[in-house]
Amino acid sequence: MTLQSRPPIGPVVLEIDDIHTYYGNIHALQGVSMNVREHEIVTLLGSNGAGKSTTLRTISGILRPRTGSVTLRGKRIDNVAAHDIVRMGVCQSPEGRHVFPRLTVDENLDMGAFIHSDAQVADDRNRVLTLFPRLRERLKQRAGTLSGGEQQMLAIARAMMGRPTVLLLDEPSMGLSPLLTDVIFDAIKEINATGVTVVVVEQNAQLALSIADRGYVMQTGRIVLTDSAAALTQNETVRKAYLGEG
Amino acid sequence: MAGFEFLLQQLVTGIANGMLITLIAIGYTLVYGIIEMINFAHGDVFMLGAFSALTFLQLVGAQAVRRVRNVDQAPSPETYLWLVLAMILAMVFCAALNVMIERFAYRRLRRGGRMAPLISAIGVSFMLQNVGLYWKGASPVNFPRFIPQIDLVKEIGIDSFVRFTTKDLFVIVVTVPLVIALTVFIQRTKLGKAMRATAQDRDAAQLMGIDINRTIALTFLLGGALAGAAGLVSGLYNNTANFQMGFSYGLNSFTAAVLGGIGNLNGAMLGGVFIGVLAALSDGYIDPRWTPVVIFGTLNLVLILRPTGILGQESAERA
Numbered sequence: 001m002t003l004q005s006r007p008p009i010g011p012v013v014l015e016i017d018d019i020h021t022y023y024g025n026i027h028a029l030q031g032v033s034m035n036v037r038e039h040e041i042v043t044l045l046g047s048n049g050a051g052k053s054t055t056l057r058t059i060s061g062i063l064r065p066r067t068g069s070v071t072l073r074g075k076r077i078d079n080v081a082a083h084d085i086v087r088m089g090v091c092q093s094p095e096g097r098h099v100f101p102r103l104t105v106d107e108n109l110d111m112g113a114f115i116h117s118d119a120q121v122a123d124d125r126n127r128v129l130t131l132f133p134r135l136r137e138r139l140k141q142r143a144g145t146l147s148g149g150e151q152q153m154l155a156i157a158r159a160m161m162g163r164p165t166v167l168l169l170d171e172p173s174m175g176l177s178p179l180l181t182d183v184i185f186d187a188i189k190e191i192n193a194t195g196v197t198v199v200v201v202e203q204n205a206q207l208a209l210s211i212a213d214r215g216y217v218m219q220t221g222r223i224v225l226t227d228s229a230a231a232l233t234q235n236e237t238v239r240k241a242y243l244g245e246g
Numbered sequence: 247m248a249g250f251e252f253l254l255q256q257l258v259t260g261i262a263n264g265m266l267i268t269l270i271a272i273g274y275t276l277v278y279g280i281i282e283m284i285n286f287a288h289g290d291v292f293m294l295g296a297f298s299a300l301t302f303l304q305l306v307g308a309q310a311v312r313r314v315r316n317v318d319q320a321p322s323p324e325t326y327l328w329l330v331l332a333m334i335l336a337m338v339f340c341a342a343l344n345v346m347i348e349r350f351a352y353r354r355l356r357r358g359g360r361m362a363p364l365i366s367a368i369g370v371s372f373m374l375q376n377v378g379l380y381w382k383g384a385s386p387v388n389f390p391r392f393i394p395q396i397d398l399v400k401e402i403g404i405d406s407f408v409r410f411t412t413k414d415l416f417v418i419v420v421t422v423p424l425v426i427a428l429t430v431f432i433q434r435t436k437l438g439k440a441m442r443a444t445a446q447d448r449d450a451a452q453l454m455g456i457d458i459n460r461t462i463a464l465t466f467l468l469g470g471a472l473a474g475a476a477g478l479v480s481g482l483y484n485n486t487a488n489f490q491m492g493f494s495y496g497l498n499s500f501t502a503a504v505l506g507g508i509g510n511l512n513g514a515m516l517g518g519v520f521i522g523v524l525a526a527l528s529d530g531y532i533d534p535r536w537t538p539v540v541i542f543g544t545l546n547l548v549l550i551l552r553p554t555g556i557l558g559q560e561s562a563e564r565a
Binding site: 060061062081082083084086087091092094098099100101102103107110111112114115117158159162 | 436439440442443446447449450451452453454455456457458559
């Protein structure tokens, strides 16, 4: 999939403005602002506990920001219920995969398409199984018995069944071999090329920057740096902290 | 009575009672499966199911329902119609009641740790028992004899002491299809799968667009409907109802659910029939007064050997 075939970058679809999210009394997000343009791949980098997953969980409505706003195509979604945000086209593959372990692969895909009941679901299913042929061999198997890589494929495939316009991916490379990681990231590029905007949270900064248009770097609940992926790859701080140099 | 025939007789009684216990046990296990809470009020919902059916049959009884005068007299055809209506009414009543209980007594406490909804459930149980006490009084009420007691074994010409009556048949004819329908619903339909998904991973279910509150309400609705059906069947089978029947049946059903592996639908069925048969065998071979000891002793033994129950899964499946 060449970059030329990607649809052009459009206007801002997702805007996060100064959100503060708490876990009880723990001030996890301390004023995070970022935006994502249509058809972009944006990556959110940072070490463990920086607040990357919290940011995605706040966008999806699993967590509520105490202040600040999340806006999707001009509409505030920070007060919308999580299950309704999915209906607005924001789907997430969560950290740690979170496939339904005692449902089969097929049933997991069914759940991904929970909000749709038209004829297109069968096409969607075919599309994600073409993207991840391994899943086709495992359709009747319980998701809990899959390998980590297969579970990651399933988690992304399941999110795609919801027909996202904005896809949130939380640590898709976690615990995977380099070979499987390549498979997953090729799939992400392919998904993006079909017109899906992608936000990907990663600890593997090099990998994430290799496919992203832009990146944000988080530290202890704040965005400390943002730039194009190319510039971030060259950035001294990023190289030292996240690219294992220095 | 020959030894083998006596055993068969106890098995028949045990299976019929066990199916009733199963219907109630499913309500415990479904709710536990999805929100990990023991709904202590469930047995009392079952009791009110019996009461609502009884009140309905008494209201229409004068004109429409001709009760069976002799034990072996077949009821008139319209009696069946009224029984079906009574069943639907009891199921709808208990389903609505259970959904309301969840909405007002449990939902807001869900975030408050495990103890809060549990204590709330015990409170609801007391409230429902007192509603029952107020409704039908303290002494057991007679459930009119609408189902005849014709011995089917004699009817087909076998001379035996074992009795398998139309009442036993009635219990099985009502409960088995309900259990099968529920299983099919949970295994095959989208909403059923959503229930299982919510039980396995609530956050992930939300990320699929599943409305958690509605799914939990649906779970209470299904459990309530089965308890309502069990209320009517129990009234017609035992010909009696009282405001404390929810406690005794509830305790047995809860035990059945735990024994089979709480949270597991097949476990509730297995546990229900197991407890029913075990109780009947203990009644017949030991002494009814020892039956609770036998039941809870067995429960202890099973839980020592298999803490998750017979069919319970280890929750630590690969994430």
